[in-house]
Amino acid sequence: VLLPAELDRVRIVLVAARNPLNIGAAARAMSNFGFRRMRVVNSYDLAFRDARSAVGAADLLATAEQCESVAEAVADCQLVVGTTAVGRRELDHPLQRLEAGARLIRVALAETKPKSEKKNVALLFGSEKRGLSNEDLSHCDWLMHIPTRAGHLSMNLGQAVAICLYELIRDSEAAPLTSADEPAAAGELERVATVMLNALLVSGYTAEERKVSTEQILRRLLHRAKLGSGDMELLLGMLRQILWKARQADRRKVDEDFA
Amino acid sequence: VLLPAELDRVRIVLVAARNPLNIGAAARAMSNFGFRRMRVVNSYDLAFRDARSAVGAADLLATAEQCESVAEAVADCQLVVGTTAVGRRELDHPLQRLEAGARLIRVALAETKPKSEKKNVALLFGSEKRGLSNEDLSHCDWLMHIPTRAGHLSMNLGQAVAICLYELIRDSEAAPLTSADEPAAAGELERVATVMLNALLVSGYTAEERKVSTEQILRRLLHRAKLGSGDMELLLGMLRQILWKARQADRRKVDEDFA
Numbered sequence: 184v185l186l187p188a189e190l191d192r193v194r195i196v197l198v199a200a201r202n203p204l205n206i207g208a209a210a211r212a213m214s215n216f217g218f219r220r221m222r223v224v225n226s227y228d229l230a231f232r233d234a235r236s237a238v239g240a241a242d243l244l245a246t247a248e249q250c251e252s253v254a255e256a257v258a259d260c261q262l263v264v265g266t267t268a269v270g271r272r273e274l275d276h277p278l279q280r281l282e283a284g285a286r287l288i289r290v291a292l293a294e295t296k297p298k299s300e301k302k303n304v305a306l307l308f309g310s311e312k313r314g315l316s317n318e319d320l321s322h323c324d325w326l327m328h329i330p331t332r333a334g335h336l337s338m339n340l341g342q343a344v345a346i347c348l349y350e351l352i353r354d355s356e357a358a359p360l361t362s363a364d365e366p367a368a369a370g371e372l373e374r375v376a377t378v379m380l381n382a383l384l385v386s387g388y389t390a391e392e393r394k395v396s397t398e399q400i401l402r403r404l405l406h407r408a409k410l411g412s413g414d415m416e417l418l419l420g421m422l423r424q425i426l427w428k429a430r431q432a433d434r435r436k437v438d439e440d441f442a
Numbered sequence: 443v444l445l446p447a448e449l450d451r452v453r454i455v456l457v458a459a460r461n462p463l464n465i466g467a468a469a470r471a472m473s474n475f476g477f478r479r480m481r482v483v484n485s486y487d488l489a490f491r492d493a494r495s496a497v498g499a500a501d502l503l504a505t506a507e508q509c510e511s512v513a514e515a516v517a518d519c520q521l522v523v524g525t526t527a528v529g530r531r532e533l534d535h536p537l538q539r540l541e542a543g544a545r546l547i548r549v550a551l552a553e554t555k556p557k558s559e560k561k562n563v564a565l566l567f568g569s570e571k572r573g574l575s576n577e578d579l580s581h582c583d584w585l586m587h588i589p590t591r592a593g594h595l596s597m598n599l600g601q602a603v604a605i606c607l608y609e610l611i612r613d614s615e616a617a618p619l620t621s622a623d624e625p626a627a628a629g630e631l632e633r634v635a636t637v638m639l640n641a642l643l644v645s646g647y648t649a650e651e652r653k654v655s656t657e658q659i660l661r662r663l664l665h666r667a668k669l670g671s672g673d674m675e676l677l678l679g680m681l682r683q684i685l686w687k688a689r690q691a692d693r694r695k696v697d698e699d700f701a
Binding site (some may be wrong): 204212217 | 539
């Protein structure tokens with residue numbers, strides 16, 4: 184998991200982005216995942232200005248830097264990683280799948296340099312139509328690609344940025360959470376089974392002589408359901424009310440019989 | 443890693459999506475990652491029709507199903523998972539972080555039911571403004587959230603779909619790739635060091651009596667650089683040409699001295 188200081192040492196560099204919606208979407212994803220340093224190279228000035236209205240990411244876009252060249256945008260970075268939809272050109276660079284590339288970036292961000300300064304990392308994204316040019320790629324230490332399928336390699340820019348940043352902050356140790364509800368104890372199951380059994384007897388679903396086998400069927404059903412303690416209480420309340428009503432019907436019938 | 447048959451058993455259900463760009467972006471991400479079954483509930487008909495022009499995902503949108511209700515959209519699914527930006531409402535459901543939730547979904551897709559049919563899984567996404575309603579959530583077995591930061595929880599719909607699908611197809615075993623270039627052998631380093639040393643001697647950078655220590659400095663530099671075999675060949679060619687030119691200058695000087 185990346186620390187806030189590490190997030191701040193990542194520069195998201197958009198090269199020649201043309202669509203304000205994509206610049207805005209990239210900014211929004213950065214904000215969602217806690218990244219703050221955006222640099223924009225060679226974008227239409229208008230696209231960049233239009234993007235400044237993006238939902239929930241206005242602060243981030245206000246501090247985004249406009250650079251004249253890729254060289255300027257990565258000048259303070261010790262690791263420069265380009266993103267690419269593979270298959271479009273001969274690649275001289277080592278190419279990492281996102282899962283492995285993100286691991287290498289996290290390692291770089293955690294490394295301490297001899298003078299106790301830490302590394303900055305630039306992550307480059309190319310234009311919507313053409314991706315990064317060979318000139319852009321020559322500034323990169325290595326390239327990274329999102330594992331899209333061969334039939335449809337090219338991703339939307341805003342989605343590609345979102346996925347790369349998600350992979351950087353993702354926690355592979357995140358454990359499955361259990362229900363807020365405590366697992367029900369066997370005693371709670373038994374109380375529910377009893378009330379349900381009485382309702383089945385009263386309603387005529389089960390005859391008195393089949394009581395024991397019905398009770399066993401019910402118990403097994405409730406164990407399979409693996410409900411929580413709160414759910415058992417809810418169910419118990421429902422069944423008690425139904426049982427009460429069913430008994431009323433019986434009582435009314437008795438009244439009618441005696442009428 | 444999910445098999446094609448497993449990808450086809452996932453239904454991506456968009457509930458009350460309002461923006462054609464988001465429906466199109468969701469479809470594009472599905473196509474990028476090999477998912478094919480989209481269902482749309484309660485979307486403005488117009489939004490859905492506008493979306494049909496989305497880049498690279500026209501086929502997928504053409505076969506998307508319009509449903510009247512969430513119940514209809516999930517009717518053939520044995521596992522129904524809702525997505526949510528947490529923090530907006532009291533949640534009765536068990537809530538999983540995406541990393542853990544995707545693991546549970548992959549397990550469900552791989553399970554075989556007694557009759558040897560396999561489980562279908564529905565993944566529900568709510569509207570851009572409000573997410574899934576309580577009524578929508580009541581159809582879900584459990585909920586999943588993307589780990590966005592507390593200060594900016596809510597994601598763009600197209601990006602949220604892209605990240606969830608990426609997490610489903612992601613391969614945690616993906617190993618770092620190495621350069622296509624073979625690591626250079628020590629002999630190749632030595633050849634480069636020799637030519638470089640001669641260039642340094644000819645150019646006057648190093649005097650003859652410091653030759654040995656300069657050679658050691660060069661050798662250490664080349665070992666640190668960890669270049670590949672192809673790179674060494676490239677460098678050797680460059681240095682040989684430079685050395686040739688530097689020697690020409692020497693020869694010319696000799697010619698001039700004798701003139």
